[in-house]
Amino acid sequence: MTAPYGREQRPVLEVVDLVKTYGEGETAVHALAGVSMTVAPGDYVAIMGSSGSGKSTLMNIVGCLDVPTSGTYRLDGVDVSELNESQLALVRNRRIGFVFQSFNLIARTSALANVELPLAYAGIKPAVRRERALAALDMVGLANRADHDPNQLSGGQQQRVAVARALVSQPALLLADEPTGNLDSRSTSDVLSILDGLNAQGRTIVLITHEDEVAAHAHRTIRLVDGVIVSDIRRRDITPVGAMA
Amino acid sequence: MSIFEIFGFALRGVSANKLRSGLTVLGILIGVAAVILLVAVGNGSAKQVEDSLAALGTNTLTVQGGRGGDTGYRTDLTLDIVKALQDRESAPDVKSVSPVVNSAQTLTFGDASYDVNAVIGTYPSYFAASNSVIASGSGFTEEDVDQAARVVVLGPTTAEELFGTTVDPVGQRIGIAGQIYSVIGVLARKGSTGFNDPDDVAIAPLPAVQRSLTGYGPVSSITVEAVNADAVAAAKAEITAILNAKMHVADGASSTPYQIRDASQLLETRTATAETFTVLLGAVAGISLVVGGIGITNIMMVSVTERTREIGIRKALGAPRRVILSQFLIEATLLSLLGGGLGVAAALIGANFEIVGIKPVIMPDSVVLALGVCVAIGLFFGSYPASRAAGLRPIDALRYE
Numbered sequence: 001m002t003a004p005y006g007r008e009q010r011p012v013l014e015v016v017d018l019v020k021t022y023g024e025g026e027t028a029v030h031a032l033a034g035v036s037m038t039v040a041p042g043d044y045v046a047i048m049g050s051s052g053s054g055k056s057t058l059m060n061i062v063g064c065l066d067v068p069t070s071g072t073y074r075l076d077g078v079d080v081s082e083l084n085e086s087q088l089a090l091v092r093n094r095r096i097g098f099v100f101q102s103f104n105l106i107a108r109t110s111a112l113a114n115v116e117l118p119l120a121y122a123g124i125k126p127a128v129r130r131e132r133a134l135a136a137l138d139m140v141g142l143a144n145r146a147d148h149d150p151n152q153l154s155g156g157q158q159q160r161v162a163v164a165r166a167l168v169s170q171p172a173l174l175l176a177d178e179p180t181g182n183l184d185s186r187s188t189s190d191v192l193s194i195l196d197g198l199n200a201q202g203r204t205i206v207l208i209t210h211e212d213e214v215a216a217h218a219h220r221t222i223r224l225v226d227g228v229i230v231s232d233i234r235r236r237d238i239t240p241v242g243a244m245a
Numbered sequence: 246m247s248i249f250e251i252f253g254f255a256l257r258g259v260s261a262n263k264l265r266s267g268l269t270v271l272g273i274l275i276g277v278a279a280v281i282l283l284v285a286v287g288n289g290s291a292k293q294v295e296d297s298l299a300a301l302g303t304n305t306l307t308v309q310g311g312r313g314g315d316t317g318y319r320t321d322l323t324l325d326i327v328k329a330l331q332d333r334e335s336a337p338d339v340k341s342v343s344p345v346v347n348s349a350q351t352l353t354f355g356d357a358s359y360d361v362n363a364v365i366g367t368y369p370s371y372f373a374a375s376n377s378v379i380a381s382g383s384g385f386t387e388e389d390v391d392q393a394a395r396v397v398v399l400g401p402t403t404a405e406e407l408f409g410t411t412v413d414p415v416g417q418r419i420g421i422a423g424q425i426y427s428v429i430g431v432l433a434r435k436g437s438t439g440f441n442d443p444d445d446v447a448i449a450p451l452p453a454v455q456r457s458l459t460g461y462g463p464v465s466s467i468t469v470e471a472v473n474a475d476a477v478a479a480a481k482a483e484i485t486a487i488l489n490a491k492m493h494v495a496d497g498a499s500s501t502p503y504q505i506r507d508a509s510q511l512l513e514t515r516t517a518t519a520e521t522f523t524v525l526l527g528a529v530a531g532i533s534l535v536v537g538g539i540g541i542t543n544i545m546m547v548s549v550t551e552r553t554r555e556i557g558i559r560k561a562l563g564a565p566r567r568v569i570l571s572q573f574l575i576e577a578t579l580l581s582l583l584g585g586g587l588g589v590a591a592a593l594i595g596a597n598f599e600i601v602g603i604k605p606v607i608m609p610d611s612v613v614l615a616l617g618v619c620v621a622i623g624l625f626f627g628s629y630p631a632s633r634a635a636g637l638r639p640i641d642a643l644r645y646e
Contacts (some may be wrong), residue, residue: 014459065561066640092639093563104558104643118562120250165562168589 010077012172012204013039020057020227032059032068033227034052039238040174042239044199045206046218054227055208062206063175064092074171093121097166099207101178103158105150111137111161118169136164140194151187156187157204163194174198180214183206192217199239230238251568255575258548259583262377264581269544273584274591276534277615281373281592283530283614285605287523292606294515304474306481307511308467308488309504321463322503329487330469336487338480340472344464346454352407352447353420359406362445364397364421366454367468372398374470377448382415382430397421398430402444421447424457424620470646475509527611534615536577537584538622545577545630556634557642570635577627585619 021057031054039045041089060066061073064080073080075095083091097118098104105114115133126134137143140160142153149157159179164172176195180188196217200206207218215221219236222229259266273316283477330336330342347363371377372384385396397419399407404414414428426449437445455461471480484505488494494501549556556569589612596605 059575060640063561065643066638086567089560089563089565091563092561098561101642104554104561106558108257117559121559121563121565121568126250169563 009041011038011074012041012043012076013037013206014074015058015062016072018058018061018073019069020054020066021069032061032071032084032229034071035224035227035229036230037222037232039173039181039204040238041204042199042202043204044195044217044219044236044239046215046221047206047208047224048210048212048215048221049224050210051094052226053224055224057227058224059206059208062090062098062173063096087173089121093118094169095172097169097174099159099162099166099174099176099179100154101181103137103150103155103162103182105158105161105165107151108149110147110149111142111164112148114161115165115168118165122169133164133168136168137161139167140164141190144168154187156190157182159183159187159195163191167198172204174203175203176205178208178210180209180211188214192214202239246411248571251571252575254572255579258552258572258576259579262548265544265547269540269580270315270584270587272537272540273534273581273619274537274588276537277531277585277588277619278591278595279530279533280527280615280618281589281607281611282600283526284523284607284611285592285596285607286603287519287526288598288608289603289606291516291519291523293603294519304471304508306469306471306477306484306507306558308469308484308504310463310466322465322467323463326488326491327464327467329491330467330484332487336480336483338472338476338483340470341368341374343368343371343374343468343470344451345371345466345468346451346464348454348458348461348597350422350447350458352403354407354417357407359403359407361403361447362442363611364447364449364454366449366451366459368451370470371448371468374468376435378433379430380433381413382428390450392450393456393641394450395424395426395447395453395457396429397426397447398432399428400432400442400444400446400448401434402442403447404428404431406445421449421456422475426453468579481505503571534618535620538581538626541577541580541622542626542629544580545573545627546633548576549573549630549634551632553637553642553645556637557639557645560637560639562641566635570631574624574627577631579624581619581623581627582616585616588619589616 007162014037016036018035019030019034022029022031033054035058037056047055047058054132057066059234062075067081075091078091080088080091092098105111106117112130112133115136116129119129119132134143134146137146140163142157142160142164145153145157147162150161153161159182163176163179174195179195180191183191190215195205195207199219205218207214209215219238220232220234223231307312308322324344325343327344330339344367346366350361350364352359354360365371368390369384369386372379379398380401382398384398385394388394389396399414407419408414408417414431417428418425419428420426432444432448451464469480469484471477485501488503488505492502517535559569592612596607635643
């Protein structure tokens with residue numbers, strides 16, 4: 001199941017025999033029933049599966065929002081299961097950028113402030129933070145909307161702000177959970193082209209989707225059925241990390 | 246992440262729902278204002294008691310009888326006793342002795358009638374002894390007493406109730422229990438003690454009152470003025486000796502058929518009463534402050550529940566537990582401090598007005614205490630919702646709908 005990554009580099013993400021069970025005894029549901037996979041730096045992975053296949057559970061565990069019932073998970077070589085709560089908060093802050101299906105921007109807070117938030121939690125000085133947040137907004141083409149509140153932005157724009165927020169802290173891994181699930185086709189292509197561009201610069205991206213057109217943007221597609229990986233197909237080579245801006 | 250930035254988040258949280266925050270602040274405001282103002286009212290009434298009793302003169306003694314002794318002799322306060330007390334030989338420290346009878350009566354003037362608190366029958370020396378100053382007209386004289394003249398000096402409250410503000414009472418004729426009296430003077434205002442109004446009186450010569458109202462029985466009390474404030478104790482001893490002799494009280498008897506009270510004693514009891522009153526008021530107001538605090542908990546719980554998703558997002562972005570905890574604690578403290586500050590302001594404004602006839606006197610302690618309690622309330626009542634928010638698992642918080 002392990003994809004070849006062909007370079008002498010440590011994988012960004014490595015899960016081994018991951019199991020997640022909800023409930024106990026006869027009513028127990030195995031959301032993940034032993035998933036193992038490795039994602040190399042610069043890879044662009046789409047995880048597909050029907051609803052209930054365990055793809056969101058996998059994403060939550062990979063994003064350190066949830067803990068597996070068993071199995072190991074190494075992020076950038078660090079065994080995440082051994083971290084305490086405050087260390088996990090640090091990992092979420094520094095190593096992972098999240099893009100959610102429902103945008104999850106903080107209401108009544110400007111786009112700029114939303115993008116600054118991870119940097120604020122990282123303890124970066126306001127001036128530097130502002131500069132980097134503006135640069136990130138510029139990257140998603142929304143520098144002119146920096147002062148707008150989320151409810152003044154379209155869905156596509158909100159998701160682009162969310163992408164800016166996810167990449168502003170220069171995370172090792174960008175996770176996107178159905179990032180285009182709530183978007184129209186034009187916004188979908190906007191957001192996907194941003195993700196493509198980020199990957200082209202060497203950013204590692206894992207996204208969840210159930211749409212083939214979205215998955216087609218990725219270089220590699222992993223299919224989950226009933227909590228196990230049934231296929232892992234690589235279509236393109238890993239983007240060389242050296243290209244990272 | 247500096248505390249100022251967390252403060253910024255908290256401020257945004259508070260201002261996000263202005264109506265709700267405003268109502269919570271109102272709860273605390275009422276609590277704090279009530280504590281400060283009610284304590285100030287209690288304090289003000291204590292101060293008034295003090296002032297009015299001090300104005301009453303600290304060198305007066307009041308002898309009260311009617312405590313049926315077991316001496317086998319007459320123990321009533323009679324004019325005979327009054328004469329004995331006036332004896333310069335045996336009571337050198339006594340300046341004046343004024344017997345007092347009083348009865349509650351209805352005064353009439355034309356069609357107007359007024360139930361006066363007390364019609365006092367006494368001697369002219371009573372005016373000096375009770376610190377009663379004639380504001381207009383004159384007091385009555387010894388001759389008026391000798392002739393049992395039907396003249397009366399009214400307290401300012403009584404005069405106003407009976408005559409209104411347009412008619413000059415002096416020279417008017419009024420009816421007291423069907424007898425016609427001439428008003429010859431009006432007293433200056435002493436101010437209320439909060440319990441009874443010393444300005445609500447009608448003072449007339451003793452024999453006149455006895456003849457027309459109370460009968461020639463014993464007097465209700467005797468007001469004795471000592472020559473000066475230092476001589477009060479000596480005067481008291483002399484009075485005691487005379488009374489014991491007159492009433493045949495045995496030496497060392499455990500109880501006496503009379504009671505001598507001096508103003509300082511009166512002051513102490515009244516002040517103690519007023520202090521109890523203050524504590525009681527403060528306690529009642531304190532309860533409303535606690536209710537306000539529970540309001541904060543309630544609102545913070547609602548706020549945490551409502552913003553569970555936001556908390557989830559913040560946690561997903563790497564907000565440490567400490568930051569979330571501080572944010573909600575600061576929000577709660579901000580609400581209570583805001584309420585506290587406005588409450589203090591409201592109390593300071595309210596203290597400019599008379600409340601139930603009492604001018605409130607703000608105690609600085611109560612302001613400091615109320616504000617301190619406010620911060621404590623914010624921290625205490627905010628800590629449960631805040632720790633609940635901080636303890637949420639990110640995935641649960643994010644999934645919350």
